Structure formats: C-alpha cells, structure tokens
Amino acid sequence: MVEIPESHPRRNSLISRKIIVEATKQGLLADSAMIAHGRGEAFDYLLGEKTSEIARLSIKESAARLIAAKHPVISVNGNTVVLAGKSLIRVAAVLQCPIEINIYYRTEKRMKLLYDFLELQRIEVSKEENPLDWMGDWEAAVMSVEILGKEEDGRIEGLEGPRAICSAEGIEKADVILVPLEDGDRCEVLVSLGKVVLVVDLNPLSRSAKMATVTIVDEVARAADLLLEYVIKNSSDVTEWDNDLALKESLKVISETGDL
Amino acid sequence: MVEIPESHPRRNSLISRKIIVEATKQGLLADSAMIAHGRGEAFDYLLGEKTSEIARLSIKESAARLIAAKHPVISVNGNTVVLAGKSLIRVAAVLQCPIEINIYYRTEKRMKLLYDFLELQRIEVSKEENPLDWMGDWEAAVMSVEILGKEEDGRIEGLEGPRAICSAEGIEKADVILVPLEDGDRCEVLVSLGKVVLVVDLNPLSRSAKMATVTIVDEVARAADLLLEYVIKNSSDVTEWDNDLALKESLKVISETGDL
Numbered sequence: 001m002v003e004i005p006e007s008h009p010r011r012n013s014l015i016s017r018k019i020i021v022e023a024t025k026q027g028l029l030a031d032s033a034m035i036a037h038g039r040g041e042a043f044d045y046l047l048g049e050k051t052s053e054i055a056r057l058s059i060k061e062s063a064a065r066l067i068a069a070k071h072p073v074i075s076v077n078g079n080t081v082v083l084a085g086k087s088l089i090r091v092a093a094v095l096q097c098p099i100e101i102n103i104y105y106r107t108e109k110r111m112k113l114l115y116d117f118l119e120l121q122r123i124e125v126s127k128e129e130n131p132l133d134w135m136g137d138w139e140a141a142v143m144s145v146e147i148l149g150k151e152e153d154g155r156i157e158g159l160e161g162p163r164a165i166c167s168a169e170g171i172e173k174a175d176v177i178l179v180p181l182e183d184g185d186r187c188e189v190l191v192s193l194g195k196v197v198l199v200v201d202l203n204p205l206s207r208s209a210k211m212a213t214v215t216i217v218d219e220v221a222r223a224a225d226l227l228l229e230y231v232i233k234n235s236s237d238v239t240e241w242d243n244d245l246a247l248k249e250s251l252k253v254i255s256e257t258g259d260l
Numbered sequence: 261m262v263e264i265p266e267s268h269p270r271r272n273s274l275i276s277r278k279i280i281v282e283a284t285k286q287g288l289l290a291d292s293a294m295i296a297h298g299r300g301e302a303f304d305y306l307l308g309e310k311t312s313e314i315a316r317l318s319i320k321e322s323a324a325r326l327i328a329a330k331h332p333v334i335s336v337n338g339n340t341v342v343l344a345g346k347s348l349i350r351v352a353a354v355l356q357c358p359i360e361i362n363i364y365y366r367t368e369k370r371m372k373l374l375y376d377f378l379e380l381q382r383i384e385v386s387k388e389e390n391p392l393d394w395m396g397d398w399e400a401a402v403m404s405v406e407i408l409g410k411e412e413d414g415r416i417e418g419l420e421g422p423r424a425i426c427s428a429e430g431i432e433k434a435d436v437i438l439v440p441l442e443d444g445d446r447c448e449v450l451v452s453l454g455k456v457v458l459v460v461d462l463n464p465l466s467r468s469a470k471m472a473t474v475t476i477v478d479e480v481a482r483a484a485d486l487l488l489e490y491v492i493k494n495s496s497d498v499t500e501w502d503n504d505l506a507l508k509e510s511l512k513v514i515s516e517t518g519d520l
Contacts (some may be wrong), residue, residue, distance in 0.1 A: 017292065017295055020295065021291050021292060021295070024291075025291075031281050031284075031285075032277065032281055032294075034294035034295045034298065035277055035280065035293055035294045035295070035297055035298035035301065036294075036298060037298060038295035038296060038297060038298020038299040038300070038301070038302070039298040039299065039302040039305075040298070040302075041295065041298070041299050041302075042298070042299040042300075042302030042303055042463065043302055045299075045463070045465070177473050192317075203302065203305070205305070208293070222343065254515070255514075255515035255516070256515070
C-alpha cells in the first residue's frame with residue numbers, strides 16, 4: 001500500500017478506500033462492492049467525514065437495544081468485515097453475542113475467505129488490552145464469540161433463493177439484529193418478521209435506511225468504535241425511537257454542506 | 261448482463277453501473293474506477309438523476325466555448341470512454357476536433373485497450389443516421405475525427421512523471437479542453453497554463469469542480485448528449501461565466517434533496 005501522510009485531512013477515507021481495493025483483489029468482496037463503497041464515500045464526504053450528533057444518538061439507542069435484547073446478533077457482509085470487523089468483534093465480545101457472516105452474493109469461496117479473515121481478526125483482537133472501562137478476561141470474552149454463517153441451517157421467511165439463507169442460531173433466532181450496509185429487501189423482510197433491525201447506512205434516503213428500526217447514518221468503522229463505548233458504558237435505556245425524524249435530521253446535516 | 265426492466269425508475273443508473281463493472285473485468289479501467297463511479301452515483305442520486313437547469317446552462321456555455329475555440333480537444337479517461345465514448349465522438353465529429361485518450365494511471369495495456377474500444381465505437385457511430393438538425397456527410401465527419409493519446413509526444417508543463425504525458429496535437433496545443441471526470445491536480449495545472457478547462461464532475465465540491473473554467477455538474481453520458489444538441493444548434497455566444505455562482509446553484513439543487 002502507498003503510504004498516506006498522517007496529516008492528510010482525508011486520511012481515514014483514503015485508507016478505507018485502499019482496504020476495499022485490496023480486499024477486492026483478494027476475492028473477499030463481490031464485484032460491485034467498490035461501487036457501493038464509492039457511494040458511501042460521497043455521502044460521508046457530505047457529512048464532513050465525522051459522526052453527526054444525530055448519528056451519535058442513534059448509536060446510543062442501538063447500544064441500548066442490543067443490551068436489552070434476548071438474542072442479539074451482529075450480521076456482517078464483506079465490506080463490513082474488512083472495514084469494521086475488529087471493532088464489531090469487540091462489540092460482540094462485550095455483548096457476548098454471535099457474529100454472523102451473511103452475504104448477498106453468496107458463494108462458498110467468498111464465505112470461506114471471509115470466515116478465515118474474521119477468525120484472524122478475532123485472534124488479533126483477543127491479544128489486545130482490555131477496552132477502556134471494561135473489566136474481565138478479555139481474551140476469554142473475545143474467543144468465546146461465535147462466528148456463524150457457514151452452517152446455512154436457518155432461513156429468512158419471506159425471501160427466496162440464496163438470499164434467504166442464514167444461521168438458525170444467528171439471524172433466524174435473533175430478536176435484535178445489527179446489520180451494517182444491508183440490502184433494502186432483506187431489511188424490509190427482517191422488520192416484517194418482527195425483529196428489531198439496527199442498520200448502518202450512509203445514505204439516509206436508501207430503502208434500508210427507511211425500513212430499519214434504528215438507522216445509524218455514519219461510516220461503519222466510526223460507528224462501530226462509538227458503539228463499543230456505549231455498550232461498555234451501558235448507561236441508557238431503550239426509548240421510543242422516531243426513526244423518520246432521525247433520518248430527517250441526517251438529511252439536514254447533509255444538505256447543510258451546501259453552505260460550506 | 262442481467263436484464264433491467266424498461267420500467268425501472270433507476271434504469272440508466274443501473275445500466276451505467278453494469279457497464280463499469282464489465283469494463284473493469286475487461287481491464288479497461290483502473291482499480292479505483294468503480295469507487296469513483298460509486299461516488300458519482302451517490303451525487304447523481306442526490307441530483308434526482310436528471311440534468312438540472314444550471315447544468316443545462318453550463319453545457320450550453322461549454323458548447324459556445326468549444327465552438328469559439330481555435331484548437332478544441334476532448335480529453336477522455338477510461339470511465340468517460342465506456343460511459344459516454346459514442347456521444348463524445350458525435351460531439352467531436354460535429355466540432356471536427358480531436359479526442360485524446362489521457363488516463364491518470366497510464367499503462368501501455370490500458371491505453372491500447374481503450375484505443376481499440378474507442379476506435380470500435382467510432383466505426384459504430386459512423387454507421388448511424390445524421391444527428392437531428394445536422395447536415396453533411398456523417399460517415400466522413402466521424403471517420404475524420406482524430407483519436408490521439410498513443411503518441412505521448414507532448415507534455416503538460418508543471419506536472420511530473422507519467423501524469424504529464426499528453427499529445428502535442430491534443431492537450432498541449434489546445435486552447436479549450438473538455439475533460440470529463442478529471443483529476444484535481446491536472447485540472448489546476450491546465451488552468452494555470454491559460455487554457456479554458458471545461459469539466460464534467462458530479463461533485464460540485466471537488467477540486468476539479470472548483471478549479472475549472474466551466475463545471476458541468478451532471479452525469480457524463482447525459483451531459484454529452486445535451487452537449488451534442490448545443491454544438492449542432494450553435495446559437496449562443498461565450499459569456500462572462502461565473503463558475504463559483506454556478507457551483508453554488510448546483511449545491512442548492514443537491515441540498516434540496518433534503519426536502520424530499
């Protein structure tokens with residue numbers, strides 16, 4: 001990788017871009033993953049590449065809902081694994097919930113590559129110091145996180161073909177699902193099954209954003225880091241969340257870019 | 261390619277996406293071309309995927325400047341060739357100006373692939389009917405368009421390395437350059453050399469957009485089709501163009517999406 005100077009104002013964005021290009025070359029991502037990433041880049045650019053106040057509130061709400069859940073699960077696709085895999089493993093370790101690899105264009109090869117990649121990330125995370133303000137045996141907490149996805153023993157009712165495949169112990173059983181960068185169709189079906197769906201999507205106008213119970217309009221790696229802080233803090237209750245109002249707030253942040 | 265229904269509201273956008281994915285597989289585009297395309301998609305989404313009134317005015321102004329030029333040239337990169345190559349060949353045929361293939365990540369292989377691709381497009385365009393309101397021998401007009409880029413006998417003063425390479429009869433000699441999807445650095449240098457630089461860029465906040473003489477904030481294929489109409493009509497004069505004001509107008513169009 002070409003070095004990006006520490007001082008570059010858009011350093012994080014450029015690093016993410018390089019990670020996506022590299023992961024595509026390695027076969028971890030589907031054909032159109034780079035295009036999806038580019039769309040995200042543009043929206044993040046309009047957000048000033050920082051977490052807005054409304055995004056912070058939606059992350060806090062998501063943390064409360066994950067903590068209150070009976071069977072929480074974190075569902076990850078290729079882009080999420082390469083951009084925020086480690087951060088989400090930390091979140092799963094604190095919550096003691098499983099992570100399910102669930103990809104839209106499912107091939108056995110990509111599933112295996114992503115599984116191995118996430119497994120490696122998990123080992124790396126297990127060697128880290130305890131996260132700030134978290135007490136306990138970190139290595140044990142991290143290594144007990146279940147990585148699901150390969151079993152393919154569950155189904156999402158209401159979807160057809162490979163897109164319906166999931167894990168029985170993961171998405172199928174879950175009452176609360178964190179699904180960053182989810183497809184609109186699947187998001188809609190998960191909500192219709194009565195599940196609480198927490199989405200991370202930089203486009204507040206996307207169908208996923210509109211369908212979700214709580215939409216975090218933020219870049220997935222930033223959002224995951226902040227989510228970790230909130231699940232550790234565990235200081236807030238589930239509220240009556242008005243997601244339409246939250247989306248309007250996010251749109252306002254984006255449209256204020258016009259005044260730059 | 262999977263068929264996209266005629267009735268799909270975002271049909272053109274989805275077709276463009278497929279073209280970019282396919283062209284990447286064929287080696288026509290650089291690694292990050294898909295990411296750049298995705299960014300464009302997001303901005304176009306915010307523009308409602310249609311040509312705004314201010315974009316129409318900037319296309320009209322660009323037509324007037326190309327017609328008034330002594331040595332106009334149309335500089336194309338990979339994404340431009342695959343998305344709008346045919347339309348720009350038509351524009352070049354009407355203007356009787358050369359097209360120069362000029363790519364940021366220059367490799368001999370990609371130059372050759374793009375040259376062959378554009379040459380094929382030219383033959384296809386030459387077999388078409390005359391464009392509406394254009395009189396003359398269309399096949400002769402199209403086949404006399406020079407496709408430059410492989411000579412590498414010119415230099416852009418003020419740039420270093422492969423990015424400085426251009427054609428002596430193309431960009432080096434030109435007084436007016438239409439450069440869709442141009443890099444910010446190169447745009448800045450071309451302007452500093454006293455050239456009139458007409459840019460097509462969906463991001464009104466990009467450095468290219470800010471540096472250009474006239475910025476067309478529109479999708480390149482739509483812009484090229486409308487440009488053809490204006491160069492055929494040849495009905496307007498060059499004006500004192502306030503590009504900063506035009507960019508502010510484009511930003512207003514984008515930020516009004518917030519009211520959707």
